[in-house]
Amino acid sequence: MSRFRMYPTAAQAERMLLHCAYARYVWNLAVEQHAHRRPGRRSAPGFAEQCRQLTEARRESAWLRAGNADVQQQALQDFARAKSARFASGFGEPTWRRKHRHEGFRVIGTDRVPESHPDGSPKLNTKTGRQVMGRSVVVQRLNRRWARVKVPGCGWVRFRLTRAGLPVAKTFRVSFRNGRWHIAFAVIPDPVDAPGTGEVIGIDRGVKITAALSDGRRLNCPQLTTRERAQVRKHQRRAARAPRGSEAKAAEYAKVARIKAREADRRKDWCEKTSTMLARTCRLIRFEKLNITTMTRSARGTVEQPGRNVRQKAGLNRSILAQGWGLLRRRTGEKAPGRVEDVPAPYTSLRCSACGWIEKNSRKSQAEFVCISCGFTCNADENAAVNVAAGQGGIPRPRRTAGAGGVTAATGRSSAREPRPARVGIPLL
Numbered sequence: 226m227s228r229f230r231m232y233p234t235a236a237q238a239e240r241m242l243l244h245c246a247y248a249r250y251v252w253n254l255a256v257e258q259h260a261h262r263r264p265g266r267r268s269a270p271g272f273a274e275q276c277r278q279l280t281e282a283r284r285e286s287a288w289l290r291a292g293n294a295d296v297q298q299q300a301l302q303d304f305a306r307a308k309s310a311r312f313a314s315g316f317g318e319p320t321w322r323r324k325h326r327h328e329g330f331r332v333i334g335t336d337r338v339p340e341s342h343p344d345g346s347p348k349l350n351t352k353t354g355r356q357v358m359g360r361s362v363v364v365q366r367l368n369r370r371w372a373r374v375k376v377p378g379c380g381w382v383r384f385r386l387t388r389a390g391l392p393v394a395k396t397f398r399v400s401f402r403n404g405r406w407h408i409a410f411a412v413i414p415d416p417v418d419a420p421g422t423g424e425v426i427g428i429d430r431g432v433k434i435t436a437a438l439s440d441g442r443r444l445n446c447p448q449l450t451t452r453e454r455a456q457v458r459k460h461q462r463r464a465a466r467a468p469r470g471s472e473a474k475a476a477e478y479a480k481v482a483r484i485k486a487r488e489a490d491r492r493k494d495w496c497e498k499t500s501t502m503l504a505r506t507c508r509l510i511r512f513e514k515l516n517i518t519t520m521t522r523s524a525r526g527t528v529e530q531p532g533r534n535v536r537q538k539a540g541l542n543r544s545i546l547a548q549g550w551g552l553l554r555r556r557t558g559e560k561a562p563g564r565v566e567d568v569p570a571p572y573t574s575l576r577c578s579a580c581g582w583i584e585k586n587s588r589k590s591q592a593e594f595v596c597i598s599c600g601f602t603c604n605a606d607e608n609a610a611v612n613v614a615a616g617q618g619g620i621p622r623p624r625r626t627a628g629a630g631g632v633t634a635a636t637g638r639s640s641a642r643e644p645r646p647a648r649v650g651i652p653l654l
């Protein structure tokens with residue numbers, strides 16, 4: 226993916242927002258159609274059938290006809306792709322798109338270029354033997370820093386070039402969020418080559434140190450500054466006190482959103498740079514296996530059984546999510562395919578990386594690790610990272626009940642337990 230900030234004129238922005246509205250409308254219709262499907266009923270229409278229905282709907286509705294047909298059809302295409310990738314994408318079933326939150330549309334290039342096979346030979350039609358023509362996006366370079374792209378109904382729209390070379394793609398997606406337009410060209414970049422030297426690196430992700438590397442480096446994801454956090458609180462307070470539905474309330478929330486968008490930008494930037502660095506300098510990259518969804522589950526509970534320490538857990542969840550653990554792992558995997566491993570996490574923080582002894586009391590505090598057995602002293606996160614690099618989580622906990630024929634003594638309270646995040650008394654900071 227290559228994504229750039231887009232700078233449309235006011236008139237162009239207005240047109241593009243309309244495109245967003247049409248794309249959202251068509252997408253939501255498709256979601257409706259598929260939500261209607263039940264066992265026993267006829268299956269929901271596929272992409273080709275939906276396109277026919279769209280043509281029919283455009284004939285009947287003047288509002289739909291006023292919109293761009295390509296943009297509407299690409300929304301269906303997006304939906305079909307999301308639907309077929311629902312088990313692998315991590316996003317699940319395609320869901321409703323909302324105004325202000327999911328503003329975007331896809332554009333298919335209008336330029337025709339000859340298609341070729343991966344080995345470079347021209348792609349020919351099997352029946353006619355003629356050259357197959359594919360689509361390409363029309364992009365023009367203006368100068369060193371600026372380029373422009375053709376958007377249907379809007380003419381040339383400028384975007385800021387922030388990487389070398391003009392993007393070559395069949396389609397691109399335009400999105401609008403927090404008052405900013407972005408353009409993302411559908412390009413799959415080549416994976417980063419492994420370095421000649423064979424270095425294995427382990428990464429322990431934490432809240433205090435975002436990524437502790439087994440070679441002793443400590444990398445931190447930039448957060449909001451104290452001043453910016455104070456600004457967020459100020460605007461949230463003002464928004465809370467503004468009358469319901471007032472312009473002031475919306476304006477204050479927009480200010481909060483803008484600061485938070487800045488935080489997300491910094492996090493993304495850091496994750497991209499760090500994952501590229503890891504992919505370039507290490508042959509094998511090992512992450513400890515984390516289930517972030519379960520880790521950041523709310524402690525709220527139900528009305529009948531309210532949870533304990535809900536506020537603290539919410540704060541911990543926020544700081545976990547602010548670290549970008551998942552993004553760092555995903556992007557590293559994408560840039561270095563086949564060179565990233567997940568090491569099971571149990572005991573990585575309690576195992577001594579020098580002698581292998583697993584003991585709860587070895588971890589003196591959040592930062593300090595002193596082995597009870599051999600006296601090895603180290604930073605706790607670095608110790609865990611070394612364990613991860615060695616691919617060592619430690620032995621699995623003995624099972625309480627033995628399997629068929631096996632005899633395993635119940636261990637009762639083992640001292641070798643990971644600190645549980647939801648309980649009190651865990652040194653979190």
Ligand SMILES: [Zn+2]
Nearest residue numbers: 577580596599
């Ligand atoms: Zn030891």
